[in-house]
Amino acid sequence: MTGSAVSSRVTIGALAGVVGFLAFVEFTSGVIQGFYTPMLTDIARHLGVHDADVNWLEGTQLMLSALVVPAFAKLGDMVGHKRMLVISTAITAAASLVLPFTDSFGVFLAAWAIQGFYVVWLPLEIALIWSRSRRMEGRATITARAAGFLVAALETGAITGALVGGMLIDSLPLWIVLLVPALLVVACFFVILFGVKESPEPTGGRLDNVGLVLISLALVAFTGGLSLLRLNGPADPIAWLVTALGVLLVVPFALWELRHDDPLIDVRMFRSPALGPVFLTAGLFGVSVLGAQAPLSTFARTDPSVYGYGLGTTGFQTSLIIGVYLIAMITGALLFPLIARLTAPRLTLIGAATLVGIGFLMFLPFHDTYTQVIVNMVIVGLGSGALVAALPAAAASAAPPTQTGVATGLTNSVKTVGGAIASCVFGIALLHGATGAATEGTAGSFSGYVTVWVVCGVTALAAAILLCFVPKTAFSDRAAHGADAAEAVS
Template sequence: MTEASASPDEARLGPDPAAPASVTAVVGLLVLFELMSGFVQTGITPLLPELGEYHGVGDSALNWIVSVQLLAGAVMVPVFGRLGDLYGHRRMLRAAIAAVAAGTLLVALAPAFPVLLLGRVFQGALVALLPLEIALVRDRLPVEQARRAIARLVGALTLGSLLGAVVMGAAAKAVHSVQLVLLVPAFFALLCVPVSFLFIPESVQRAVGRLDRPGAVLLGLSLLSLLGGVSRVDHDGWVSAGVLLPLVLFAVLISVWVRTELRCAAPLVDLRAMKGRGVARLYLVSFFFGVMYFGSQSPNATFLAADPATDGYGFGLSALDISLVGLPGAVAALVTSGCTALIARHLGYRTTLMTAFGLMAAGFLGLGCLHDTVVEMAIAVAVCGAGVGAALGAMPTVIVEATEPEHTGVASALYNNVKTVGGAVSGGLVATVLAARTRPGGTTPYEGGYTTVWLLCAACGLAAIAAVAGHARGDGRFSALSLPRPGGTGRRSAPAARRRGSPDSPGTPTG
């Protein structure tokens, strides 16, 4: 197939003579990296109280163990994505894995709390792994195989997350040394460093230009301001100076960033291309997804742990019991994320995404209306989990397929960042809702506070459905969402393919 007879996207995504011939050949060891990523991200959660005792810090300081990694990831993801587009996704993947391994070892061996936080900064590269892998498989595989590969990677991440909390919790119970327990993920991460130099093909396509350093700095500072402000809502409230000043600074910085990106010849994020292809609506969907994905985790746990004798609701469950209630949801997410490509083959990606958010909305509506028994909550959580898994599997695919081929690394990275921002905003929103419905002079919210949170999450699910439907109708441009199901040849006439500015110029062939 020559350039004259194929679309630009076919030339990019069609089988390359030097490219591996199967999904397994490309994905291969990438699955191991996602298992490690999920394991490291969730494995530290059950160890937080022991880390506080070991380093002599209180509960408020322990929040920085989570926050520092989140903030560092917000800065690293778009930079790694752009560098991957410019210099090769495999090269940047190796660098990110090395940073994670160094950070994980530093966390395990940290002699003092500031050193542990420095290790968590290096671990911020964890969230860059999946975007780099998605860009790599999309570069090396035809569309249909790339979709299956992405589903496998997301499934591996979900499985790793499930194993991380369980294995680390069991290890902490068996071994009474938090440093020895933390060496388990450290060994896992270190193992991935030499493995990353084996049998992984490099991406072929390269973007033209160089890293937009001003754009990267402005985006990083704006996200840090937003997350920094929202993180204080829990303590200071929305109208405090500690919250409003960072949020005002965020508004100023993001405005400057947008102007900088629109004027830059090779921006970190091509906002003009996003607007022209209707991708901005998909990032709005990503924001809603982040609100639901992160916003319900803490309220679910605290509701289940509440003492019905004193609080009037809840079940007084232990940490182990709470994890067992959430297990059906985790298993459902694992199954649906791994089957996303199969589901989309029959339903199409648009219907798959709408169904995923419909399941999440139904699950949250069930939590809001039916939470009198543990069984009712477990069923509702399982329904939510099924939707979460399908959304995790489908969202990266539709994001990268609606983006220009040379910007796939940045696009998938920005998706993760927007989802993270949604989670950060939801944390402040949930804290505000529960605080507004707390008994006078007490610390325990009324039951109605939890109901409000769950109904807000259900509303976000409905808003995400509307946004997906609107994207498919929006500007008539081609994307994975606009077709009923994958399975076509993905070929179009050469004249239409060459009209890159026309509505017929796609992000990818249908596959």
């Protein structure tokens, strides 16, 4: 056996150890995302607010995540991905430890929003793995496998979190229950600190503060305008003006970034034939993976004997639907690297987006029984799991060497923006035509649910079509090798 082969094996073994530690981080991320859902009503009672006010928790966390990812992704490329993982985990842990010990809605809301720093974990992890595997053969394949493993850990954590959270809230005081994810994040901090090695060769440089301010203002205005639209309805001119301001503020940001020597976000990546469609796909995918969760849950809970639609499921039956969906996502994430190796990463992405589209459009004729909804969600879950794993890995393999963290982070940011837009549109659609005698847990009219299914299905199929225009060898080891060679020549 040659020395280089031995060295390669040792390096891959060390990388596998890092992936194992990062899998614990993603398991913790999943627990955070699933743990609180069964106890949101208990949280509302504890804080003395109406159930509807709980929606502010999701809205503020989405807004903060859209702001955090660009800065932390860029800083990861500059000073090291592990360092930014440690900092973001420390912030998440501090916020999580506030939640059990406050009965003030304002303090709880602020801590909940700051807890959203965990959204940067997966993009930073993918960028770290891509950086650590730089000298290995089959770099893109290794990253894709790692991404699938991390997403599987994420969804396993979400299932575990939902089940454990639902079990504990029935038998323990709320403050003790809320301590569980907080302590898990604290453990996560030490796992990263002592178990993960830093990515090699950070780019250095100075953070583009002007660009950060401009994009932050744009995102705050845009997401704030969407929140106003959802609260006040589409007839509110102020909401439209604030939303439009957010869109317009992207223009000075882009012009500034084009002139900057070391931009926060290299906006030229959006013109890349490989990266542009990936970012657009992430935004279109965000419509369904982030925007459709609440409508699907409330549709299942709606009593068909009262409204003529819905399944009339109990909370436990609804959680089983969610559990099956998450298991399908795990399967899709784990199958992605295998199918990508047998076919091509681009074709696998196209197939995954197509599955999501077919699954949602199947709701149009098949939504009357529990079995029909389960089948639809399995199809959606298989495609969604593959996309969650594939998009950041694809972005890493197609990005410039100095923008790996930024590119993986952008898939998350654009996905969040797509989810925020969808959440607003779906909220308005579900309210339109809804009868006044809504039962607890009912979201809106049947026409609104049809709108959700159609929009999610069409946007997913549009993403599949966009990916057809990506170069055939994109996201593969052949493309990655070409990029590394070009970098070496330069």
